[in-house]
Amino acid sequence: MKIEAHALEHYYGAEHILRGVDLSIPSSGFTAIIGESGSGKTTLLSILSTLLQPTGGTVTYDGKALAELGNIDLFRRRNIGFVFQFHYLISYLSLRENVALAALAPEGIDPLMERLGIGRLGSRYSDEVSGGERQRAAIARALINHPSVVFADEPTGNLDTKNALGVYELFREFSNSGTGFIVASHDKKIADFADTIIEMEDGIVKKIHH
Amino acid sequence: MITPVKALRKNRFKTALIFLSMTVSIAAIFLISAISGGVVSMYSAMLKTDGDIIVTQKGIADTFFSDINRSMTTTIAAMEGVKEVSALILGAAPVDPLPIVGIYGVSDNRFKSYTLKQGSYPKTREVMLGSKIYETLKHPETIVLSKQTFTVSGVFKSRIGFEDGGVVMPLEDAGKLFHKSASIFLISLNDLGQSDAIVAKVNALNSQIEAKTTESFIDSYNQFKIIQTSSDVIGAMAFLMGILGIVSMMSMVVNDRKAEFGIMRSIGLSSGAIIAKLLWETLIIALAAFFVAWGLSEGVLELIEHAEKFQGYINGEITAALLLKVFIVSVVMALVGTLLPAVYASRIDPMSLIQRGGA
Numbered sequence A: 001m002k003i004e005a006h007a008l009e010h011y012y013g014a015e016h017i018l019r020g021v022d023l024s025i026p027s028s029g030f031t032a033i034i035g036e037s038g039s040g041k042t043t044l045l046s047i048l049s050t051l052l053q054p055t056g057g058t059v060t061y062d063g064k065a066l067a068e069l070g071n072i073d074l075f076r077r078r079n080i081g082f083v084f085q086f087h088y089l090i091s092y093l094s095l096r097e098n099v100a101l102a103a104l105a106p107e108g109i110d111p112l113m114e115r116l117g118i119g120r121l122g123s124r125y126s127d128e129v130s131g132g133e134r135q136r137a138a139i140a141r142a143l144i145n146h147p148s149v150v151f152a153d154e155p156t157g158n159l160d161t162k163n164a165l166g167v168y169e170l171f172r173e174f175s176n177s178g179t180g181f182i183v184a185s186h187d188k189k190i191a192d193f194a195d196t197i198i199e200m201e202d203g204i205v206k207k208i209h210h
Numbered sequence B: 001m002i003t004p005v006k007a008l009r010k011n012r013f014k015t016a017l018i019f020l021s022m023t024v025s026i027a028a029i030f031l032i033s034a035i036s037g038g039v040v041s042m043y044s045a046m047l048k049t050d051g052d053i054i055v056t057q058k059g060i061a062d063t064f065f066s067d068i069n070r071s072m073t074t075t076i077a078a079m080e081g082v083k084e085v086s087a088l089i090l091g092a093a094p095v096d097p098l099p100i101v102g103i104y105g106v107s108d109n110r111f112k113s114y115t116l117k118q119g120s121y122p123k124t125r126e127v128m129l130g131s132k133i134y135e136t137l138k139h140p141e142t143i144v145l146s147k148q149t150f151t152v153s154g155v156f157k158s159r160i161g162f163e164d165g166g167v168v169m170p171l172e173d174a175g176k177l178f179h180k181s182a183s184i185f186l187i188s189l190n191d192l193g194q195s196d197a198i199v200a201k202v203n204a205l206n207s208q209i210e211a212k213t214t215e216s217f218i219d220s221y222n223q224f225k226i227i228q229t230s231s232d233v234i235g236a237m238a239f240l241m242g243i244l245g246i247v248s249m250m251s252m253v254v255n256d257r258k259a260e261f262g263i264m265r266s267i268g269l270s271s272g273a274i275i276a277k278l279l280w281e282t283l284i285i286a287l288a289a290f291f292v293a294w295g296l297s298e299g300v301l302e303l304i305e306h307a308e309k310f311q312g313y314i315n316g317e318i319t320a321a322l323l324l325k326v327f328i329v330s331v332v333m334a335l336v337g338t339l340l341p342a343v344y345a346s347r348i349d350p351m352s353l354i355q356r357g358g359a
C-alpha cells in the first residue's frame, strides 16, 4: 500500500509540531523515521497510521483519502498492524490467545509464532516470558492478518541492544517477503536495517536516504 | 466464552465486588416480592375459603374497621342461589407474651372449615388455637384476652399462616370483645354464574354495606394494593441500586483495563465486539449472582417461616413466575449497568497507547 502525505501540518494547542511534511512511502520495504526526541516522529507516525487526524494536509492510501476507505476498523484490521513501545499484551490471555484475538483466520497463528521464535511459548502468559519474547508476541499480533503495512513507534524502546537488533532483523526479514514497515525510532542503529531513512528535525523532513 | 471467564478471574477482586452487590440486590428483590406476595396470597386464600361473595361495611379501607349487622345473614341466606352465609369478626389483641395475635370470631357454620387436631370446636367463653400459636404458647389450657379468661377447647391446623398463628372463637364472644356485630360476611353460592345477580341483591338490602365477588374484592382491596405498591417500590430501588453498583464497578474495571481495550481497537476489533465482551462478563456474574441469591432467599424464607417471632404470619414463596421475573430483572440489570462503561471502553482511542512526546 502506497502511503502519501501532502503538506501535513499538526498543532498541539498553539504548539506547531509538524510544519509541512510531504512524503511518499512505497508499498513495501522497511522505512525508518529517525530524529531527536521531540522532532515529531511519533506525531507523524500517528497521522500516517490513521490514529491521529492532522490539523492540515492529507494522507492517502493507494491514492484514497481516509474518508474514502469505508469502515476504518475493518480497514485497520485488514491492512494495518501496530507495534507500540510497550507490548500491551492482554495479561489474562496466553501469548497464542493474544495473537488469536487479532486473527481474522486461525490457520496462520502457529507457523507465524514459530517463525518469530516463540512457537513453544504459545501457552505462556506475558508475565512468564522475557521482554524480547513479549515484543515478538506483539509483533506476531501485528502480522497475523498479513497487513500491507506495520507501524511501529519506538518498538525497541524497552529492550536491550541484543533484543533490539533481533527486532530490526525480524522487520528486515518480513519486509523482504512483502510487508511494509514504517518504524519511528531515535535509535540510529535502525539505519543499518532500513531501505529508506526519513530524518526528522523540528517538525520537518530534513533528509531522506535510500 | 472462555475469554470472559479468564478476564473475570484476572480481575477477581472487582468481579467479587460486582457479584456481591448483584447478589444483594437480587436477593432483596426476591425477598420483598416473595414476602409481599405471600402475605397477599395467604389473606386471599383465607377469604376464598367458603366465600364467593364478600360483604363489608361500605367504603372501608381495611376489613379490621368494618362493622356490619350480623342479623342480615338470615335475609341473605334466604336468597335463592345462596348456599351458605357465614359472619366473621376480624380482630387483633395481645396474648401474653405475644404483642399481637389475630383473633377470628366466626359463626358456628364456619367452624367446619378448620381441621381439628385435638379437642373440640369452641363454645361460649372458649377458644380454639391454631397449631402454631398453640406451640408458641406451650400448650396453654386457658388464654387471657382483654382481661377475660377463655378456655382452650381445641387446636386446629391451617395451611394459612395467619390462621395457624391465630385464635378462633364464637362470633358472639368476639362481638363483645371488639364491640361490633360482624366485620364481614362470606357468602357461598350454589352456582357461580349467579354471583353478579346476588351481589346486586345484597347491595340493595342496605346502603351501609357493600358486596363484591371475592375476586373483585381481592383485586380492589386497598391493603393489598398498598402492600403490592410498597413491594414494587422497594424492588425498584433494589434494582436501581444494583444498576448503580454495576455502573460504578464496571467504570473502574474499564479504567483499569484501558490499554486492553485500546489494543483491541488498534487491532481493529469493532466497538460492538468490545461492548459484547464486557456484556458477557457481567452477564456471567449476573447468572452466578441470580442462583446464589435464589438459594439465599430460599434459606431466609425458610428461617422466617419457622421463626417464633413471626408466628407464621410471614410466609413467602418463590413461585416459578417470580423466578422468571427476577431472572429477567437480573439480566436487564447486568446489561443496563454495563452498557455505559462498555460504550466508553469501546471508544478508547488507540492513540492513548502511544507514549506521548517520548523518546
Ligand SMILES: Nc1ncnc2c1ncn2[C@@H]1O[C@H](COP(=O)(O)OP(=O)(O)O)[C@@H](O)[C@H]1O
Pocket: A012, A013, A015, A017, A035, A036, A037, A038, A039, A040, A041, A042, A043, A044, B356, B357, B358, B359
Ligand atoms: N498530545 C500532546 N499534547 C501536547 N503536546 C504534545 C503531545 N504529543 C506530543 N507533544 C509534543 O510534540 C512534540 C513532538 O512530539 P513527538 O511527535 O512525540 O516527537 P518524538 O516522537 O519525535 O519524540 C514534543 O515537543 C511533544 O512534547
Ligand SMILES: [Mg+2]
Pocket: A041, A042, A043, A153, A154, A184, B355, B357, B358, B359
Ligand atoms: Mg516518539
